Amino acid sequence: MKQYSYFPGCSLKSTAVAYDESVRAISASLGIELIELEDWNCCGTTAYSSIDRLESIAIPCRDLALAEKTGLDLVTPCTACFRTFERVNSHLKLYPFLKPKVDKVLAAAGLEYHGKVRVRHLVDVLVNDVGVEAIASKVVNPLHGLRVAAYYGCLLVRPRVTFDDPENPHSLDGLLKSLGAEVVPFPAKGRCCGGSLVISNVDLALGLIRRILESADSNGAECIVTVCPLCQLNLDAYQGMVNSRFGTKFSLPIMFLSQLLGTALGIKPKELGFDRGIVSPEKVLAGHLQESV
């Protein structure tokens, strides 16, 4: 069983707890062992770089320093955490003058970081380490043509190219097809949901959310699959607000990839956190599964 250092991030302890539950539930069946990074701290996300430039690099370095000691790849299901750590690694390479400063900050905590941690998003691990074929061979409960919009969002694929195209990503498509789902055309698949602007500028964010829901809905999707806690939160929890603001009637369940994957692997819905969806996925899933959910 391949081991990884696991970084859930703050959202997976709260609004995206279903993501954490479902990722843990699927890991064993996929032959991967996720070992939660001990005493990890908040990565600070993009907010930190608006407040203090040095701390925005140095504070997530505490996590990277802790992860480096394990010698394992650091995998996170959170797209924002993934990009924060990737930014730290890339900044340290790009701006050598940062290194001595960061070293000093880490030394204050008795830590050091040599830039060796390979930061991975869960999707990268699923597609490139576990592999689509291996996943397909474990499917016991195929999704029978469930029409899915695969939503990639922004930070999974941008700004720096890691494992997929930055504007026309496709890594999730093959994976979802291997589960028996039908992936619908989805022009907004790499567009922005507004992220945390939903709190500070809800009017702006509602427009962005509407565009994504509309793109999925008009292409016949029955649900949207996401791999980011913030995308899931915005599209799911604010869907009702979009409907009342714009007079739309969207009713699209927003599922984490791991939830749908777990379903196809025959894991019980309860273990996958389906009851936490605000737009309930029950109806959509029931029509497509051999076993009732």
Added chain:
Amino acid sequence: MSKNGQKNGEQIAVDGYDFVEEIAYEPGGESIRSCHQCGVCSGSCPNVLWMDYSPRKIIALTRAGKRQEVLSSNSMWCCATCHLCTVRCPRGIEMPELMHVLESIAIREGLANHKVSAPTMQRTLVNAAKRQGRVHELGLMGRFFLRTNPLAALKIAPVGLKLLLHGRLPLRAEKIEGTDQLRAMIKEAQTIGGAEE
């Protein structure tokens, strides 16, 4: 360059051309010199209609030394860091990184646009990350609305309630063991005084 705009003892003119240099010293800020004003960033930006100045104009104004106008504008606070502009820029400029540089200077100098609440949001989140080592989303929202507009909380109260009912807003905040480490790191970072070259 120090944080109060002093470089080699000289005071930077408030609206002087040195503004572009001040930005260029920050990691991610140096790219401001390569822009050739094609406007692909503004054409790609999903939030440009909300901005006082488009991303292209922000660069033009910065290079023209319009420090006050740029730093007090709402533009950077409308950036969602989606990086669509970054991957399309023919000069390889990472616009959101530039926006964050401007944000950090605006906050530091108290120039952040007072009509936008994003600065309070960012500060509230970062304070929690520093103090507890974890962000507690319910506490974050509570503090944010208390500091901005408690009445605005009513608007999203139904969303909060639904999340609570679905077990997605735990009441208890988490705290890490290593808060002492974080404190020591932040103290050291503040002694060093910044990320600039």
